[in-house]
Amino acid sequence: MTGLSETAAKRRKQLLRFISTDLLGPIAGKMPKSCIESLEKASFYSNIRKHILDIIPVTEARIVRHEVAAELPPFIRTEAVFGKRNLYLLHDATASPHSGMAWIENKILEESVGSLRRIMDWGDVQHEPLLPASELRLPEPVVVCHPATYYHWLLEVLPNVLFAVAAFPGVKIVLPENCPRYVLEGLATALGPGAERDFVFCSNPIRVERLVVPQYHTQPEFTDPQVLELLRSSVKAKVVAQGPSGTGRKIYISRQKSRRRLAGEPELEERLQKVGFTVLHCEELSFADQIRVFHEAEVVVGSHGAGLSNLVWSEPPCRVIEIFPKNYILDCFAWLSFSLGFDYRHVICDTGHKIDRDAIDAVIDAVR
Numbered sequence: 001m002t003g004l005s006e007t008a009a010k011r012r013k014q015l016l017r018f019i020s021t022d023l024l025g026p027i028a029g030k031m032p033k034s035c036i037e038s039l040e041k042a043s044f045y046s047n048i049r050k051h052i053l054d055i056i057p058v059t060e061a062r063i064v065r066h067e068v069a070a071e072l073p074p075f076i077r078t079e080a081v082f083g084k085r086n087l088y089l090l091h092d093a094t095a096s097p098h099s100g101m102a103w104i105e106n107k108i109l110e111e112s113v114g115s116l117r118r119i120m121d122w123g124d125v126q127h128e129p130l131l132p133a134s135e136l137r138l139p140e141p142v143v144v145c146h147p148a149t150y151y152h153w154l155l156e157v158l159p160n161v162l163f164a165v166a167a168f169p170g171v172k173i174v175l176p177e178n179c180p181r182y183v184l185e186g187l188a189t190a191l192g193p194g195a196e197r198d199f200v201f202c203s204n205p206i207r208v209e210r211l212v213v214p215q216y217h218t219q220p221e222f223t224d225p226q227v228l229e230l231l232r233s234s235v236k237a238k239v240v241a242q243g244p245s246g247t248g249r250k251i252y253i254s255r256q257k258s259r260r261r262l263a264g265e266p267e268l269e270e271r272l273q274k275v276g277f278t279v280l281h282c283e284e285l286s287f288a289d290q291i292r293v294f295h296e297a298e299v300v301v302g303s304h305g306a307g308l309s310n311l312v313w314s315e316p317p318c319r320v321i322e323i324f325p326k327n328y329i330l331d332c333f334a335w336l337s338f339s340l341g342f343d344y345r346h347v348i349c350d351t352g353h354k355i356d357r358d359a360i361d362a363v364i365d366a367v368r
Contacts, residue, residue: 048104
């Protein structure tokens with residue numbers, strides 16, 4: 001079979017361009033020709049410097065090493081490097097309420113999402129600079145609170161919004177229309193009564209006079225302990241008192257109502273209930289209730305997924321047993337456990353996304 005002829009290839013390219021234009025609607029400007037990796041570095045250039053009103057450091061650069069007594073496999077890491085984290089106050093900038101991606105001078109700011117690699121991986125946001133931008137005329141500075149998945153929203157987006165609020169009291173928070181419940185409840189819990197007065201809902205990218213751009217890191221699987229302290233002191237403390245709860249609750253985070261179910265989970269739940277576990281469906285709880293439940297937890301069991309993000313609310317000594325499918329292992333919750341002083345263990349299913357009898361037995365052994 002031969003490839004497309006040159007003429008056919010050109011026609012296909014033209015057709016794709018036409019379809020793309022039709023789907024996107026009116027085009028405002030061109031797709032950015034380049035990205036800015038670091039605004040600090042790019043501030044040398046006059047055309048970029050004119051947009052930078054202020055650069056405010058919010059966390060320091062540091063190397064974090066966790067001393068863990070247990071012998072761990074190499075895919076469970078105990079050391080990470082965190083760069084300095086900034087807030088940028090920009091003049092005449094544009095941002096998307098859906099992804100948080102920001103751009104100036106037709107150049108995407110990589111720090112607004114973490115890196116160019118993350119922009120490319122997302123796939124569904126590369127068109128955003130092509131969309132028409134609405135002018136948002138407000139006297140206050142503006143920060144975008146985009147609805148990432150629960151893990152990334154809780155451990156990346158929410159802390160950055162809190163940093164922005166602390167640096168710029170009265171900042172307006174831009175949200176997309178049809179915002180997920182956990183975003184609205186999380187902001188209300190973190191910012192207190194009346195927080196919705198500072199919300200601005202938008203459907204398209206917005207161009208503003210003063211935009212606060214928080215800096216996102218390139219390795220989202222590692223959460224800076226400074227960020228964890230912010231969440232625990234500024235959010236958790238508004239729901240429950242700091243310190244051990246003393247209730248000794250044992251919880252299992254169920255995935256049966258999730259899109260990514262774990263085959264064999266009903267048998268695991270039955271076995272765990274017999275040894276005193278409560279089966280928890282996090283999606284049915286309010287944001288504040290999730291804080292309360294995990295604060296009381298002595299043992300937490302769950303397959304790798306967003307529900308384990310709530311470990312940020314737990315207190316030591318907490319034991320964590322994470323269940324991995326054979327074909328997907330990521331150590332973000334191991335890192336979270338080490339940062340908070342928890343006893344972390346893991347079980348790997350030999351049969352992919354199904355927990356077999358041997359893995360169930362391993363979980364039961366780990367909780368005893």
